[in-house]
Amino acid sequence: xxxxxxxxxxxxxxxxxxxxxxxxxxxxxxxxxxxxxxxxxxxxxxxxxxxxxxxxxxxxxxxxxxxxxxxxxxxxxxxxxxxxxxxxxxxxxxxxxxxxxxxxxxxxxxxxxxxxxxxxxxxxxxxxxxxxxxxxxxxxxxxxxxxxxxxxxxxxxxxxxxxxxxxxxxxxxxxxxxxxxxxxxxxxxxxxxxxxxxxxxxxxxxxxxxxxxxxxxxxxxxxxxxxxxxxxxxxxxxxxxxxxxxxxxxxxxxxxxxxxxxxxxxxxxxxxxxxxxxxxxxxxxxxxxxxxxxxxxxxxxxxxxxxxxxxxxxxxxxxxxxxxxxxxxxxxxxxxxxxxxxxxxxxxxxxxxxxxxxxxxxxxxxxxxxxxxxxxxxxxxxxxxxxxxxxxxxxxxxxxxxxxxxxxxxxxxxxxxxxxxxxxxxxxxxxxxxxxxxxxxxxxxxxxxxxx
Amino acid sequence: xxxxxxxxxxxxxxxxxxxxxxxxxxxxxxxxxxxxxxxxxxxxxxxxxxxxxxxxxxxxxxxxxxxxxxxxxxxxxxxxxxxxxxxxxxxxxxxxxxxxxxxxxxxxxxxxxxxxxxxxxxxxxxxxxxxxxxxxxxxxxxxxxxxxxxxxxxxxxxxxxxxxxxxxxxxxxxxxxxxxxxxxxxxxxxxxxxxxxxxxxxxxxxxxxxxxxxxxxxxxxxxxxxxxxxxxxxxxxxxxxxxxxxxxxxxxxxxxxxxxxxxxxxxxxxxxxxxxxxxxxxxxxxxxxxxxxxxxxxxxxxxxxxxxxxxxxxxxxxxxx
Numbered sequence: 001x002x003x004x005x006x007x008x009x010x011x012x013x014x015x016x017x018x019x020x021x022x023x024x025x026x027x028x029x030x031x032x033x034x035x036x037x038x039x040x041x042x043x044x045x046x047x048x049x050x051x052x053x054x055x056x057x058x059x060x061x062x063x064x065x066x067x068x069x070x071x072x073x074x075x076x077x078x079x080x081x082x083x084x085x086x087x088x089x090x091x092x093x094x095x096x097x098x099x100x101x102x103x104x105x106x107x108x109x110x111x112x113x114x115x116x117x118x119x120x121x122x123x124x125x126x127x128x129x130x131x132x133x134x135x136x137x138x139x140x141x142x143x144x145x146x147x148x149x150x151x152x153x154x155x156x157x158x159x160x161x162x163x164x165x166x167x168x169x170x171x172x173x174x175x176x177x178x179x180x181x182x183x184x185x186x187x188x189x190x191x192x193x194x195x196x197x198x199x200x201x202x203x204x205x206x207x208x209x210x211x212x213x214x215x216x217x218x219x220x221x222x223x224x225x226x227x228x229x230x231x232x233x234x235x236x237x238x239x240x241x242x243x244x245x246x247x248x249x250x251x252x253x254x255x256x257x258x259x260x261x262x263x264x265x266x267x268x269x270x271x272x273x274x275x276x277x278x279x280x281x282x283x284x285x286x287x288x289x290x291x292x293x294x295x296x297x298x299x300x301x302x303x304x305x306x307x308x309x310x311x312x313x314x315x316x317x318x319x320x321x322x323x324x325x326x327x328x329x330x331x332x333x334x335x336x337x338x339x340x341x342x343x344x345x346x347x348x349x350x351x352x353x354x355x356x357x358x359x360x361x362x363x364x365x366x367x368x369x370x371x372x373x374x375x376x377x378x379x380x381x382x383x384x385x386x387x388x389x390x391x392x393x394x395x396x397x398x399x400x401x402x403x404x405x406x407x408x409x410x411x412x413x414x415x416x417x418x419x420x421x422x423x424x425x426x427x428x429x430x431x432x433x434x435x436x437x438x439x440x441x442x443x444x445x446x447x448x449x450x451x452x
Numbered sequence: 453x454x455x456x457x458x459x460x461x462x463x464x465x466x467x468x469x470x471x472x473x474x475x476x477x478x479x480x481x482x483x484x485x486x487x488x489x490x491x492x493x494x495x496x497x498x499x500x501x502x503x504x505x506x507x508x509x510x511x512x513x514x515x516x517x518x519x520x521x522x523x524x525x526x527x528x529x530x531x532x533x534x535x536x537x538x539x540x541x542x543x544x545x546x547x548x549x550x551x552x553x554x555x556x557x558x559x560x561x562x563x564x565x566x567x568x569x570x571x572x573x574x575x576x577x578x579x580x581x582x583x584x585x586x587x588x589x590x591x592x593x594x595x596x597x598x599x600x601x602x603x604x605x606x607x608x609x610x611x612x613x614x615x616x617x618x619x620x621x622x623x624x625x626x627x628x629x630x631x632x633x634x635x636x637x638x639x640x641x642x643x644x645x646x647x648x649x650x651x652x653x654x655x656x657x658x659x660x661x662x663x664x665x666x667x668x669x670x671x672x673x674x675x676x677x678x679x680x681x682x683x684x685x686x687x688x689x690x691x692x693x694x695x696x697x698x699x700x701x702x703x704x705x706x707x708x709x710x711x712x713x714x715x716x717x718x719x720x721x722x723x724x725x726x727x728x729x730x731x732x733x734x735x736x737x738x739x740x741x742x743x744x745x746x747x748x749x750x751x752x753x754x755x756x757x758x759x760x761x762x763x764x765x766x767x768x769x770x771x772x773x
Contacts, residue, residue, distance in 0.1 A: 083732050090515045090516060112517075195604070257602055257603040257604065259628075260631070411734065414730070414735075417716075421715075425718050428630075428632075428717075429631065
């Protein structure tokens with residue numbers, strides 16, 4: 001008997017070992033979620049930005065404690081999370097209940113019926129206060145009259161400049177600059193300090209890199225990617241003018257190595273005092289004003305430069321979408337409303353400081369004295385930039401689909417990246433703007449065919 | 453792979469294979485049976501996905517338009533062969549692979565010859581020379597992009613201005629390396645990373661060279677060049693073949709350097725990068741699969757030809773010698 005018992009023990013251990021290995025394998029295979037989360041937990045797939053990581057840390061203690069709903073997070077870098085959400089949602093696999101999507105995905109995800117509409121929840125949940133969400137964000141997350149996602153934070157774009165350098169050189173930044181004024185200022189600020197360039201603009205290929213700021217310039221100079229009837233306009237005089245302006249400006253007074261500089265490189269240049277101005281995301285201000293930043297307090301913020309439109313800042317938001325196939329949409333709403341709610345902002349403000357609050361989505365945040373004190377330098381300009389952004393009508397002519405710094409169609413991730421590669425080569429001086437746009441027009445023509 | 457290589461000229465003729473005793477069928481199966489699971493596993497993990505890829509490549513399938521999935525025959529293949537971006541990326545892949553392999557073999561051989569001699573601190577030098585190969589590819593690419601090529605704070609331009617200052621030049625040339633020579637920038641980073649690999653293989657070859665033969669050549673009055681040309685090089689043949697083959701197989705697949713250093717811009721996109729873009733960004737499953745199939749077929753053809761050329765080249769050498 002003892003012999004037999006021992007054998008059984010070994011077998012049981014071996015079985016447990018195998019089961020553990022299988023579990024591990026399932027986890028490693030990238031299936032994520034379900035293997036560990038158990039049947040009752042909510043599975044959330046989100047991007048690995050600092051604000052999300054903070055949310056992850058606060059969830060167990062503050063959300064699960066209160067509601068009894070366990071949350072299992074899968075956290076991935078931006079490109080991977082987009083890919084994974086697209087795959088899971090497009091197959092309606094239901095592995096993830098909630099995913100971080102943006103105003104780019106909402107229109108076509110909604111059209112394909114991959115998202116759970118949230119308007120009923122938002123109406124019933126008065127504590128959530130849907131009307132407090134900034135209107136452009138609310139609109140950009142609404143498709144065909146129904147609300148499909150709730151923002152976690154929002155951003156627009158604006159112009160950042162070195163107040164001290166401008167003062168020393170006797171330059172004045174107009175409160176609402178035009179691109180021509182910015183180009184003139186860039187020329188004069190160029191070389192203001194040893195190794196300092198006039199302006200930093202993205203030149204790195206990618207639909208989320210070079211294309212974002214460039215498209216806002218195209219919009220305000222009267223251009224568009226497509227007409228209302230899906231005629232590509234990349235070789236139109238306005239698109240050419242804007243692209244030539246952008247490429248010339250960055251080649252003459254922009255950062256060195258511009259064709260390889262994106263958001264991160266420009267942020268670095270600005271922090272290191274290598275550039276006098278920077279036109280980019282409002283989210284950049286948080287890093288420039290962070291404790292320990294060498295340029296903290298030296299930066300001035302003005303709205304995105306314009307030419308023919310009233311404003312030209314872009315609009316972007318990381319937002320929570322609930323998958324249509326999810327069987328836990330009630331619990332999912334509880335999580336979404338908590339993460340996007342006022343209480344959560346207050347919780348972050350109290351636990352780690354108001355400058356860290358996932359902002360840019362609620363009007364009440366900008367009325368909050370504690371937030372105003374921490375983010376005073378850029379809070380107003382950010383709020384104004386977001387409120388003025390109009391994804392449905394960002395330029396001088398009607399558009400086929402909403403979007404300011406992108407065209408809201410699934411093909412744009414590829415089209416934008418390939419066009420960006422052409423324009424980046426123009427930024428590097430390897431081909432003319434005309435040639436880059438002629439090639440791009442052909443690429444756009446292929447995409448447009450599917451929609452006409 | 454080794455079957456195509458042929459036999460070395462120096463090897464003595466093989467003794468005739470011993471006649472195998474005839475085994476009964478069952479006996480043979482008893483020996484084979486334990487291997488069957490491995491065979492099945494191999495088929496499941498390598499061949500089934502390839503068959504799936506073949507099938508998918510016949511569909512017009514964009515995961516973001518699920519309702520429009522349809523059988524499209526060979527349309528994807530037609531697109532692969534007519535699309536200029538894809539054709540350019542094929543050309544880039546060939547250029548990139550050939551130049552990196554040739555450069556690494558030449559530099560690796562030179563380093564291996566130097567390391568084959570005994571000198572003080574050889575172990576340390578060898579370790580230092582191997583280091584680039586041990587670095588994670590993506591960090592190596594990042595290192596080149598930022599620490600070396602960056603025109604603002606990169607080491608290359610820093611060195612240029614340092615040298616300029618020495619000679620009283622206050623405004624020395626500060627080239628934008630990646631923008632001025634994108635493909636060369638990628639090649640340089642890859643050569644740096646892959647040279648140790650070639651060096652190691654060739655060094656192993658050199659150290660397996662019988663010392664007495666070299667000694668005999670020296671006594672017969674062969675010059676250093678003659679020894680290298682007629683003894684060392686033929687001896688290294690298999691090692692060179694191995695290095696070229698493995699190097700080519702790995703470098704054809706290179707993704708990290710292109711992705712990190714130029715993000716596929718400035719005309720440097722190679723096939724793996726283009727397929728990645730088609731699959732992950734455009735979500736064109738059918739098209740990406742077709743491109744993948746073309747790559748596999750292309751690689752097989754090129755590898756076969758390359759191997760034949762190399763081995764016939766050396767057998768000619770052998771007959772002449």
